[in-house]
Amino acid sequence: xxxxxxxxxVRFGHCDAAGWVFYPRYFEMISDFVEDWFExxxxxxxxxxxxxxxxxxxSVHFTxxxxxxxxxxxxxxxNLWTVKIGNTSCELRIEASHQGELRMRVxxxxxxxxxxxxxxxxxxxxxxxxxxxxxxEEAAAPEHTSPPPASAPAARKRKVRASx
Amino acid sequence: xxxxxxxxxVRFGHCDAAGWVFYPRYFEMISDFVEDWFExxxxxxxxxxxxxxxxxxxSVHFTxxxxxxxxxxxxxxxNLWTVKIGNTSCELRIEASHQGELRMRVxxxxxxxxxxxxxxxxxxxxxxxxxxxxxxEEAAAPEHTSPPPASAPAARKRKVRASx
Amino acid sequence: xxxxxxxxxVRFGHCDAAGWVFYPRYFEMISDFVEDWFExxxxxxxxxxxxxxxxxxxSVHFTxxxxxxxxxxxxxxxNLWTVKIGNTSCELRIEASHQGELRMRVxxxxxxxxxxxxxxxxxxxxxxxxxxxxxxEEAAAPEHTSPPPASAPAARKRKVRASx
Amino acid sequence: xxxxxxxxxVRFGHCDAAGWVFYPRYFEMISDFVEDWFExxxxxxxxxxxxxxxxxxxSVHFTxxxxxxxxxxxxxxxNLWTVKIGNTSCELRIEASHQGELRMRVxxxxxxxxxxxxxxxxxxxxxxxxxxxxxxEEAAAPEHTSPPPASAPAARKRKVRASx
Numbered sequence: 001x002x003x004x005x006x007x008x009x010v011r012f013g014h015c016d017a018a019g020w021v022f023y024p025r026y027f028e029m030i031s032d033f034v035e036d037w038f039e040x041x042x043x044x045x046x047x048x049x050x051x052x053x054x055x056x057x058x059s060v061h062f063t064x065x066x067x068x069x070x071x072x073x074x075x076x077x078x079n080l081w082t083v084k085i086g087n088t089s090c091e092l093r094i095e096a097s098h099q100g101e102l103r104m105r106v107x108x109x110x111x112x113x114x115x116x117x118x119x120x121x122x123x124x125x126x127x128x129x130x131x132x133x134x135x136x137e138e139a140a141a142p143e144h145t146s147p148p149p150a151s152a153p154a155a156r157k158r159k160v161r162a163s164x
Numbered sequence: 165x166x167x168x169x170x171x172x173x174v175r176f177g178h179c180d181a182a183g184w185v186f187y188p189r190y191f192e193m194i195s196d197f198v199e200d201w202f203e204x205x206x207x208x209x210x211x212x213x214x215x216x217x218x219x220x221x222x223s224v225h226f227t228x229x230x231x232x233x234x235x236x237x238x239x240x241x242x243n244l245w246t247v248k249i250g251n252t253s254c255e256l257r258i259e260a261s262h263q264g265e266l267r268m269r270v271x272x273x274x275x276x277x278x279x280x281x282x283x284x285x286x287x288x289x290x291x292x293x294x295x296x297x298x299x300x301e302e303a304a305a306p307e308h309t310s311p312p313p314a315s316a317p318a319a320r321k322r323k324v325r326a327s328x
Numbered sequence: 329x330x331x332x333x334x335x336x337x338v339r340f341g342h343c344d345a346a347g348w349v350f351y352p353r354y355f356e357m358i359s360d361f362v363e364d365w366f367e368x369x370x371x372x373x374x375x376x377x378x379x380x381x382x383x384x385x386x387s388v389h390f391t392x393x394x395x396x397x398x399x400x401x402x403x404x405x406x407n408l409w410t411v412k413i414g415n416t417s418c419e420l421r422i423e424a425s426h427q428g429e430l431r432m433r434v435x436x437x438x439x440x441x442x443x444x445x446x447x448x449x450x451x452x453x454x455x456x457x458x459x460x461x462x463x464x465e466e467a468a469a470p471e472h473t474s475p476p477p478a479s480a481p482a483a484r485k486r487k488v489r490a491s492x
Numbered sequence: 493x494x495x496x497x498x499x500x501x502v503r504f505g506h507c508d509a510a511g512w513v514f515y516p517r518y519f520e521m522i523s524d525f526v527e528d529w530f531e532x533x534x535x536x537x538x539x540x541x542x543x544x545x546x547x548x549x550x551s552v553h554f555t556x557x558x559x560x561x562x563x564x565x566x567x568x569x570x571n572l573w574t575v576k577i578g579n580t581s582c583e584l585r586i587e588a589s590h591q592g593e594l595r596m597r598v599x600x601x602x603x604x605x606x607x608x609x610x611x612x613x614x615x616x617x618x619x620x621x622x623x624x625x626x627x628x629e630e631a632a633a634p635e636h637t638s639p640p641p642a643s644a645p646a647a648r649k650r651k652v653r654a655s656x
Contacts, residue, residue, distance in 0.1 A: 013359050015180060032339055047400050050400065061558070188356045195350075222346075340508050
C-alpha cells in the first residue's frame with residue numbers, strides 16, 4: 001500500500017551554524033509529521049486523543065541514519081510506513097528525501113499509554129485497522145540510489161520492545 | 165542592589181544558518197535564566213511552584229532589542245533586575261552582554277496564576293520581599309557604550325499591564 | 329490593503345508542561361510566518377536572498393503581548409501588516425488569533441544586512457513596492473474584542489531604531 | 493576507565509503538554525553534552541574546531557531507547573563512553589539517569605568532516621588519544637535495574653557506518 005506522505009520545508013531556524021539541519025530539528029519534523037499522520041492518515045486527531053481520550057503516544061525507540069546533509073530552503077518529502085502493529089505499540093519506518101535523494105532513514109516505536117495511569121493501553125481498534133493501510137510491503141519497499149541498510153530487514157522482523 | 169547574574173554559553177544549536185544566535189533561542193535562554201533566578205535568587209524552585217503549589221508564571225509582555233549579533237561559542241553574561249513588583253505580576257529588566265558589550269536588552273512582564281483556575285493569584289509574600297533585593301535603582305542603572313534607549317525611562321515607570 | 333495571512337497549527341512540541349504554548353515557540357512561529365511572507369507575499373524567497381544574494385534579515389526589535397494562552401491543537405490565524413518601510417529596515421505588525429480571539433500582538437523590526445559585511449544594505453526596490461501592499465491603513469486596522477493597546481498608535485509613528 | 497559525566501536540569505521548556513521531556517529536547521541535551529565533552533573531556537573547544545579549524549562533527553547515526561519518562565525539574569546525570577574510535581568517525585554510548593534510574597540509552601556515531609569540502613577528515617591525533625580515556629570497558633559496563641537490551645553487545649561490536 002501507499003506510504004503516508006507530506007512535504008516539509010527546511011526553515012532558517014532548522015539549520016545550525018554550519019548551514020545544515022541541526023539534528024534535534026529533524027526530530028521536531030518527525031514529531032509534526034507523525035501528528036499529521038494521525039490527523040490525516042488515521043483520521044484520529046492527536047490533540048483529540050490527548051484532550052478527550054487522555055491517550056498519549058510517546059516514542060520509546062529511535063534508530064536513525066542521517067544519510068546526507070540538508071540545507072536551508074530544501075523541501076523534504078517525508079514518507080511513513082507501518083512495520084509492526086502490536087496491541088499497545090507500533091513500529092514505523094520514516095524516510096525523508098530531497099528530490100529523490102535519501103536524507104534520513106528512521107525506525108520509530110510508539111506506545112499508547114493512559115495519561116493518568118502512565119501505563120500502556122490498547123490502541124483503539126479503528127486505529128489499528130487504519131494503520132494496516134500503511135503497512136510496508138516487501139514489494140513496495142522504497143528504492144534509493146544508496147543501497148538499503150544491512151540491518152533493515154532484521155529490524156523489520158524484530159519484535160517491538162515497548163518499554164515506556 | 166546587585167543584579168542576579170548568570171553566564172550562558174552559546175551552543176551550536178542556538179545559531180542559525182548565518183552563524184548567529186537565532187532569536188527564538190534567545191527566548192529559551194531567557195526562560196532558563198528566569199528559572200535560575202527563581203531557584204537561586206528567590207530561593208523558590210520554579211518546578212516546586214508548579215508541581216506543589218500549582219502556580220504558573222507565564223510571560224505576558226516582552227520588549228526586546230537585539231543590539232548586536234552573537235556567535236557560536238560566545239559566553240553571554242545575563243543580568244536581571246526587578247523594575248516593578250505588583251500584587252500578581254512583576255516586571256523585569258534583563259540584559260545580556262559579551263565581554264562588556266551589550267547584545268540584548270529585555271523588558272519582561274510575568275504574571276502569577278493558578279494552574280487550575282488560570283486566574284491571577286497573589287505573588288507569595290516571601291517572594292515579594294526577595295524580589296525587592298534585585299530592584300533596579302536609578303543610581304545603579306547599567307552603563308553601556310551604546311546610549312540608553314529613549315523609551316527606557318518611560319518604560320520603567322509605565323504601569324504593568326498584566327493580561328494573562 | 330489586506331494583511332498577509334496564514335494558519336499555524338499548535339503542535340504538541342509547541343506546548344510546555346502547563347499545556348500552553350511556550351513563548352519561545354511563538355517566536356519560532358513568527359520566524360516561519362515571516363519567511364512565508366517573503367516567499368508568498370513578496371515573491372522573494374528567503375532562502376534565495378540568503379544563498380544567492382547574501383542578504384540576511386535579522387530582527388532587531390520585538391514588542392510582544394501575549395493576550396491569552398493557547399492550547400495544543402488550536403489553529404492560530406496569523407496576520408501581518410507593514411507599519412513603516414525604511415531604506416534598510418522595516419517594521420511589521422503581526423497578530424495571532426484563534427477563532428477571532430486575539431492571542432498575541434507583535435511589533436517587529438527587521439533590518440537588511442549583507443551576510444559578508446554584517447552592515448545594513450538597502451532593501452531591494454522590488455521588495456519595497458510589494459511591502460507597501462501590506463501597509464496597515466488606519467481604516468483597515470484590525471478590530472478585536474479586547475481594546476487596542478494604548479501604546480500602539482505611538483509605536484506606529486515611532487521611528488525605526490535599526491541598530492544591529 | 494571513567495565515563496565523562498555531567499548533570500542537566502530538566503527545564504520547563506524541555507517538557508511537552510503531557511509534562512514529560514519532549515524527545516527533540518533530549519537530542520538538544522545530547523548535543524550540548526557532547527559539546528561539553530569536547531571542551532572539558534577532550535580539551536578541544538567545539539567552537540574552536542568550527543571557527544578555527546573548519547572541522548564539523550555531524551552525527552550520522554542514533555540508536556535511542558527512552559526507557560522511562562522524565563519530568564520537569566528532574567536532574568539528569570549524563571554519562572558518555574567511547575565505543576569505537578575510527579580514523580574519521582567515533583561511536584559513543586550515552587546514558588541519562590535520574591537518581592540511579594535509567595531514563596535514556598543512546599548509541600551515537602559522529603563523523604569528522606571539513607566544513608569547506610563536506611568530506612570526512614581524520615580526527616586530530618591528540619583527540620584520538622584523549623577519546624581512548626573514555627573507552628567503555630566490558631568490566632566497567634554500566635549496571636542498571638532494567639536488564640541490558642539484547643542488541644547492545646552486538647551494537648558495541650558493530651563496525652561504525654559513517655555515511656555523511
